[in-house]
Amino acid sequence: MPRQSNAPVAANGPSNQPKSNEPQTNAFEITKTEAEWREILTPMQFGVLRENKTEPPFSSPLDQLSIAGTYSCAGCSLPLYSSTTKYDSGTGWPSFYAPLDNAIATSIDHSLFMVRTEVHCRRCGGHLGHVFDDGPPPTGKRYCMNGVALAFTAA
Numbered sequence: 001m002p003r004q005s006n007a008p009v010a011a012n013g014p015s016n017q018p019k020s021n022e023p024q025t026n027a028f029e030i031t032k033t034e035a036e037w038r039e040i041l042t043p044m045q046f047g048v049l050r051e052n053k054t055e056p057p058f059s060s061p062l063d064q065l066s067i068a069g070t071y072s073c074a075g076c077s078l079p080l081y082s083s084t085t086k087y088d089s090g091t092g093w094p095s096f097y098a099p100l101d102n103a104i105a106t107s108i109d110h111s112l113f114m115v116r117t118e119v120h121c122r123r124c125g126g127h128l129g130h131v132f133d134d135g136p137p138p139t140g141k142r143y144c145m146n147g148v149a150l151a152f153t154a155a
Contacts (some may be wrong), residue, residue, distance in 0.1 A: 030076045030124040041075065048146045049075045049126035052111070052118070057092025060147020064088070068155040071096075074148065076124035080104060081143070083155070089135070089142055094150065096143040097135045104143075106131060119143060 037050050047053040071081040080103045081096045089095035102122065109118035109130065119128045128149045135142035
């Protein structure tokens with residue numbers, strides 16, 4: 001099913017990530033050509049961050065990581081999540097109940113015959129994962145992230 005482009009939903013930044021079938025724009029602070037992204041990202045990181053793929057569940061060492069620190073975008077190093085908002089959702093992907101301020105943006109994702117809210121880096125537009133309304137207090141949100149799209153820095 002072709003990916004449809006819709007207006008962005010509520011976010012913490014611009015929500016106009018180019019999809020693989022949409023023209024690339026300079027809407028993000030950090031923009032690179034496909035060749036430049038391929039040069040700096042691993043094949044798995046490129047697949048997730050630039051082609052909206054999903055890593056297999058339980059494949060990321062970040063899923064069970066429980067030390068204090070910050071999770072940043074693997075594409076541009078923008079800090080995205082604090083370990084203080086991380087929790088074990090049991091899904092096999094690193095999950096958080098809130099992003100850092102001005103870190104992410106969201107858009108509507110119509111892939112896989114369903115409607116979901118996609119989460120991407122507000123600075124480079126890299127696909128990070130999805131957000132769901134089944135998380136814990138205080139937000140009730142589950143930001144379900146691909147571990148390969150994140151880089152961890154210990155506090």
